[in-house]
Structures are given as C-alpha cells and as structure tokens.
Amino acid sequence: xxxxxxxxxxxxxxxxxxxxxxxxxxxxxxxxxxxxxxxxxxxxxxxxxxxxxxxxxxxxxxxxxxxxxxxxxxxxxxxxxxxxxxxxxxxxxxxxxxxxxxxxxxxxxxxxxxxxxxxxxxxxxxxxx
Amino acid sequence: xxxxxxxxxxxxxxxxxxxxxxxxxxxxxxxxxxxxxxxxxxxxxxxxxxxxxxxxxxxxxxxxxxxxxxxxxxxxxxxxxxxxxxxxxxxxxxxxxxxxxxxxxxxxxxxxxxxxxxxxxxxxxxxxx
DNA sequence: TCGATAAGTCTACAGATGTAATCGAGAATC
DNA sequence: GATTCTCGATTACATCTGTAGACTTATCGA
Numbered sequence: 001x002x003x004x005x006x007x008x009x010x011x012x013x014x015x016x017x018x019x020x021x022x023x024x025x026x027x028x029x030x031x032x033x034x035x036x037x038x039x040x041x042x043x044x045x046x047x048x049x050x051x052x053x054x055x056x057x058x059x060x061x062x063x064x065x066x067x068x069x070x071x072x073x074x075x076x077x078x079x080x081x082x083x084x085x086x087x088x089x090x091x092x093x094x095x096x097x098x099x100x101x102x103x104x105x106x107x108x109x110x111x112x113x114x115x116x117x118x119x120x121x122x123x124x125x126x127x128x129x
Numbered sequence: 130x131x132x133x134x135x136x137x138x139x140x141x142x143x144x145x146x147x148x149x150x151x152x153x154x155x156x157x158x159x160x161x162x163x164x165x166x167x168x169x170x171x172x173x174x175x176x177x178x179x180x181x182x183x184x185x186x187x188x189x190x191x192x193x194x195x196x197x198x199x200x201x202x203x204x205x206x207x208x209x210x211x212x213x214x215x216x217x218x219x220x221x222x223x224x225x226x227x228x229x230x231x232x233x234x235x236x237x238x239x240x241x242x243x244x245x246x247x248x249x250x251x252x253x254x255x256x257x258x
Numbered sequence: 259t260c261g262a263t264a265a266g267t268c269t270a271c272a273g274a275t276g277t278a279a280t281c282g283a284g285a286a287t288c
Numbered sequence: 289g290a291t292t293c294t295c296g297a298t299t300a301c302a303t304c305t306g307t308a309g310a311c312t313t314a315t316c317g318a
Contacts, residue, residue, distance in 0.1 A: 069266095
C-alpha cells in the first residue's frame with residue numbers, strides 16, 4: 001500500500017482532466033451529476049465516470065464528502081495550479097523553458113488571432129510599467 | 130498489417146519525443162549514435178533506444194536508410210510541425226483555444242522573465258505594424 | 259416488508275508506454 | 289572456416305489509460 005500521495009504529485013490523464021473540468025466549473029457534485037454534465041458529449045456511461053472519479057480520489061486530486069447515501073466530489077487542486085503546471089511542462093519540454101519561444105512559435109504559425117495580439121499587447125503594457 | 134499511417138497521425142510519447150529531439154538536432158544517425166547522445170542522461174540502454182526507434186518508424190515519424198549493414202534514422206516530421214501541434218493541443222485543451230489566455234496565465238504565475246517580456250514585446254511590435 | 263434502485267467498489271480487458279532481454283543473421287576477426 | 293560481435297527484429301512484461309460490466313449494500317417506494 002502506498003501513501004495517498006501529495007495533491008499535485010501524480011499525473012492527471014486526459015479523460016481524468018475532462019472530469020476535473022466539470023468539477024472546477026461547479027462543485028461539489030455527485031457522480032451522477034458529473035455524468036449529467038459530460039457523459040453525452042464524451043459518449044461515456046456512468047460507470048466510466050465513476051472509475052475516473054475513483055482514480056482522481058486515489059491520486060489526491062479530489063476529495064469526497066458524504067451527502068446522504070452518496071458522495072459529493074470536490075477538487076483538491078486548483079485549476080490554475082493544474083493549468084500552470086501543464087503549461088510549464090510544455091514550455092520546458094518543447095521550448096527549453098523559454099516562454100517567449102512558445103510565443104514566437106504560435107505567432108509564426110499564425111495561431112494567434114488579432115484579438116490574441118491585442119490582448120497580449122495590453123497585458124504586456126500592464127506588466128512592464 | 131496496417132498501412133504505415135500518415136506522418137502526423139499517431140501520437141508521439143514522451144520517451145519517443147526525447148529520441149526525436151536527438152534526431153532533430155542532427156540526422157541521419159544510427160541507433161548507437163542516438164544512444165550515445167541520450168542514454169547517459171536518460172539512463173537508458175541501447176535496447177530501449179532501439180525499441181523507441183522502431184516504434185517511431187512504425188508511426189511514420191522516422192525514415193530509415195541502410196548504411197552498410199545498419200540503419201540510419203531521419204525524422205519524417207519537422208520539429209516545428211510537432212511543436213506547433215503540441216502547443217495547439219495544450220491551448221485548446223486548457224485555454225479554450227485562446228493563446229492570449231495562456232500568456233495571461235504564464236504572466237500571472239510569474240513564469241515570464243523580464244527577458245521573455247522584452248522579447249515578446251519586440252515580436253508583438255513586429256507583428257502589428 | 260420486499261423488491262427495485264442507485265451508489266460506491268471490484269474486476270476486466272485491450273491498447274499505449276516505459277524499459278528491456280533475447281534471438282537470428284550477417285560481418286569482422288583469428 | 290569457426291568464433292565472436294553487432295545489428296535490427298521479436299518477445300516480454302509491468303504500469304497507465306480508456307472504457308465499462310459485475311457485485312454489494314443501503315435505501316425508497318409499494
């Protein structure tokens with residue numbers, strides 16, 4: 001038996017992440033409630049959702065609280081922490097840790113819309129003054 | 130038997146990506162040569178490298194050309210294409226496709242250095258004129 | 259009270275991944 | 289020519305992931 005693991009230690013898979021998004025959007029929610037929100041679009045059954053919820057609890061990403069005869073699930077890690085970790089992972093892996101390189105790449109591959117550029121310009125101005 | 134698959138179709142795993150980086154850096158190279166470049170740092174044996182090379186060939190990410198009695202490996206997909214795909218995947222998955230959101234996040238989490246900011250400012254100026 | 263429900267837990271199973279050992283054939287060496 | 293060395297190819301095997309069915313138990317309606 002292993003120790004329950006620190007909250008941000010274990011990797012969250014793609015399918016698990018989809019479940020996390022539902023709970024980040026609103027929580028706590030029951031398994032049925034999560035399925036309600038996601039089973040249709042992902043074409044999952046409630047069984048799949050239950051498995052993913054269990055795995056997330058085991059990974060320390062979710063907490064459960066009893067509500068009547070069932071559980072309500074609630075995120076233990078903040079979305080921003082997850083998103084930040086994933087972003088940094090990508091930047092480290094593909095751009096040697098240089099965020100500007102990622103930016104340059106997106107720019108060159110025309111993945112940036114005019115709106116993106118405008119927003120980032122505004123952000124930059126704010127950051128640099 | 131399946132068709133060799135289109136060049137950018139199948140996902141490249143983390144370990145496979147490390148091998149790709151070696152070949153993007155310089156190619157073509159033999160398996161032994163790739164191991165030379167990476168086995169120490171990743172603590173792999175030549176056997177592991179060979180497996181990864183084979184899988185990458187099967188995925189259509191690498192081409193082989195015989196050189197004497199062995200093979201030389203060469204990337205079939207450009208690094209920029211791979212990097213672009215991965216970046217876009219992340220932006221879509223975590224930021225609803227909005228690159229500006231990714232930057233806002235990196236900025237807020239202090240993942241951007243002064244140099245990053247300066248470079249991005251320069252790039253932006255270039256892009257918007 | 260008794261069966262139908264519904265919740266969580268256990269089990270399942272195929273494919274992907276990480277990490278390698280082993281095998282068979284050709285090349286180099288003695 | 290026999291032995292050894294080296295390649296790539298084949299096989300192995302544990303873990304993770306996606307996806308879900310089966311099982312157990314408690315509850316709610318009839």
